[in-house]
Amino acid sequence: MKRLLITGYSGFVGNHLAELLQGNYHVNLLGRKPSNLGNFFNHNLDSTSTYADALENVDVVVHCAARVHVMDDKATDPLNEFRAINTHGTLNLAKQAVQAGVKRFIFLSSIKVNGEGTTNQNPYTALDTPRPEDPYGISKAEAEQQLLTLGKETGMEIVIIRPPLVYGEGVKSNFGSLMRFVGKGFPLPFRAIKCNKRSLVSVYNLADLIKVCIECPKAANQILLVSDDNDLSTAEMVSLMAKVQSRKNLALPVPVWFFKLAGKLINKNDIIDRLTGSLQLDITHTKNSLDWKPPFSVEHGFTLAAKNFKKLTNGF
Incomplete structure (x- = not known):
């Protein structure tokens, strides 16, 4: 039975995913809030924390944790705040995943990497040049690029999923x-x-796709749009x-x-x-x-x- 590490398990997507996968995998949960859905490891997501205990013997990381998009961000420097978690924190976790021998890293990104809308345009595709406009989308786009580079350098398989609004x-x-x-x-x-x-995209369809990406060899090193x-x-x-x-x-x-x-x-x-x-x-x-x-x-x-x-x- 594969061992997974799920981050962001207390969030909307992560919680539904952890419930879906419970019993089918050995599940480790990385965060700050104890849960009965898996083995809990109390860590922050940032650029300096270490995760060796949570990553031990893990085959696949499903990274759902993020600083999420908000309508009226009050931060003095929103881009820096988003980068701290979504970009630098993600890369820190991914580098340690490589060291721990993790085979696949699934990154829950955002369609905001593509842009803000398709009015009078063709629908977004996975092959489009990223055109993020807000700090959240920029931080996710930067994380994607750094993960893909890390994957090429180390051989760890990277899977990027870009959902729209999840409900x-x-x-x-x-x-x-x-x-x-x-x-x-x-x-x-x-x-x-x-x-x-x-x-x-309903959280049920998104969780199903993530489950497929855990197992499917063809998901390796793919950018996947979902709806x-x-x-x-x-x-x-x-x-x-x-x-x-x-x-x-x-x-x-x-x-x-x-x-x-x-x-x-x-x-x-x-x-x-x-x-x-x-x-x-x-x-x-x-x-x-x-x-x-x-x-x-x-x-x-x-x-x-x-x-x-x-x-x-x-x-x-």
Whole structure:
């Protein structure tokens, strides 16, 4: 039975992954919060910590831990803060993984390495030149390049996975807020935003792909984009959120030009672009390379994402 090390196991993706893999592998967990999902090792992710105990006899590292993207970052130097963990901390762990004899290092990156959107463009592919725009995306892109270089120099297999927005049971962020508002029956002004397309990935499809990457020889040294392979407009997303919560879709048909005008007036064009623009991933390379396709539907993921909000409705 293979031995794995999972970082970021207390986060949204890492927790679902650890639950999926429990019992099928010897699982070590690297972090600061004890868990019954594997053997716990209390370490920070940074450029100076040592991980020899957690890496002993490990075959595959699944690196989910990161300083995550936030909308209103208050750090004085955000890029330096992201680099400290996402770039320098990742490389420190990877170098020690080489020394420990780890065969494969799976890095959970981000589609932000490709860029911020595909409005009036073709969907992103794994072969695109990286064009990150924000500190989070830049730190992830730098980590990818350094990992690939380390892999070439040492022979450790590198697997890079770039997901878009990840959702499922327990999700928070903007997706969770939108699901909650729809569940409460608020008439949101999104019915007319139907010409954009957004790629999403449920945590169940993402965890399944990671599991495949642990075992599949063809995953070695690949850059893999992942999604549910069923892109939705904002209007379609709200409609499906209403459906899985047995609510009427009360979305109002406010025209897209109004959102764009409002974005200019309040200097929030980036937020409006995420709401009305497109961000699509072409996962053909992932499907063909690994003979894999997302096993779960978008409706399956939305249904499970809605579970917590139904429980919390009375307390909203």
